[in-house]
Amino acid sequence: MKTKPKKTLFLALALSAAGTAQAALCQLDDVKVTGVGVFDGTTAGATLIPIPLNVLPVGAAACAGAFQGNDGFYPNTNLGYAGDGLLNGGTQVASRSILFPGGAFIGEQYPLQDLRGDGTADDPGWIMLGKSELQGGLGTFTPSAIDGDRSVVLDSFFSVTETSAGKGTWSFTPDAEAAQRAASVLGGNWIDQFAISFKAGNGFALYAFTSELFGAATPKASDPLLNWFGTYDLTETLINRGGKPAGLSHATLWVRDPSASPDPGPSTNVVSEPGSLGLLALALVGLGLRRRD
Incomplete structure (x- = not known):
């Protein structure tokens, strides 16, 4: 797993993602956010409004890989429980190895939880939304x-295109009512991270994004939802057997369910440039869309 120190908005996240049989080391700038939009409401008729951010594009908060083989197994219950799915500490089908002991991208800001309600905080919380x-x-x-x-x-919810081998675009576009439909699973919380797994050739790599990248609080289900648009360039990370960039076969989208999602407090790892930290949050306030407690 790789993270980088904050330069403008970036955070040095202490996240756990161990792996074996890495083919090439992922780079945070392999996958970027190039655009963000927010709905002007939480009903079906809401309009998506682009948010102008002068700090874009922004690379991932953390990455892991590349790993050999496929990115299964995929969850069964799919509620973020420990051991249910690769990102929740489950065994990779191809290698029979646990690539993410304790769960992917888990740290102080994103801790293990007791989602199962068995009295033990050992659930990473990753839910797979689907596969493209x-x-x-x-x-x-x-x-x-x-x-x-x-x-x-x-x-x-999710779209991926490939313009040439290992390069293309992606978008994560939940509709305005998605959080309401997910309330039976996520309760009053929305997601605090999303991660994309890209599979190409004989390997895959994972890239995680957080609200914290933009200095924004973890969204609640009552907040107007954000949409994310970006690009990927995996030509130096996912290589075929001939040493050339591998063509993408699929991508999977995961989100993390926080059992509690308080606004992030000041972090000693944050070193921001003036006007950068909280730009997304300020944009939401300016649009009159930020949730009022």
């Missing part, structure tokens, strides 16, 4: 069920 299969440069997204419920995730 690439063919002819275009991805087809298949949503995942969450605890057997297939109504939460829509096929419009």
Whole structure:
């Protein structure tokens, strides 16, 4: 796993993601956010409004890989429980190894939780929203069920294109009512991280993004939801057997369910330039969309 010190908005996150059989080391700038939008409400008729951010593009908060083999196994119950799915400390099907002991991208700001309600805080909280299969440069997204419920995730949530081998665009675009549909699973919280796993050739790499990257608080289910747009360039991370960039076969989208999601306090790891920290939060305030407690 790789993280980088904060330069403008970046945080040096102490996150756990151990792995074996790495083919090449991922770079945070392999995958970037190039655009952000926010809905002007939480109903079906809400309009997505672009947020102008002069700090874009922004690289990932953390990454892990590249790992050899496929990025399964995928969750069964899909509620973020320990051992259920690769990012929750489950065993990789290809190697029979646990690539993320304790869960992927877990740290002080994003701790293990007791989601199962068994009195033990050992659940990483990662929920797989679905998988996009690439063919002819275009991805087809298949949503995942969450605890057997297939109504939460829509096929419009995630899109991926490939413009050349290992390069392309992605977008994470939940609709305005997604948090309301997910309330039975996430309660009053929304997600505090999302991660994209890119599979190409005989390997995959993971890239995580957080609200903290933009100096914003973890969103609540009552907040207007954000949409994220970006690019990826994996040409030096996911290589085929001939030493060339591998073409993308699929990408999977994961989100982390926080059992509690307080606003992040000041961090000793944050070194921001004037006008940078909290720019996203300020933009939301300016639009009159930030949740009032």
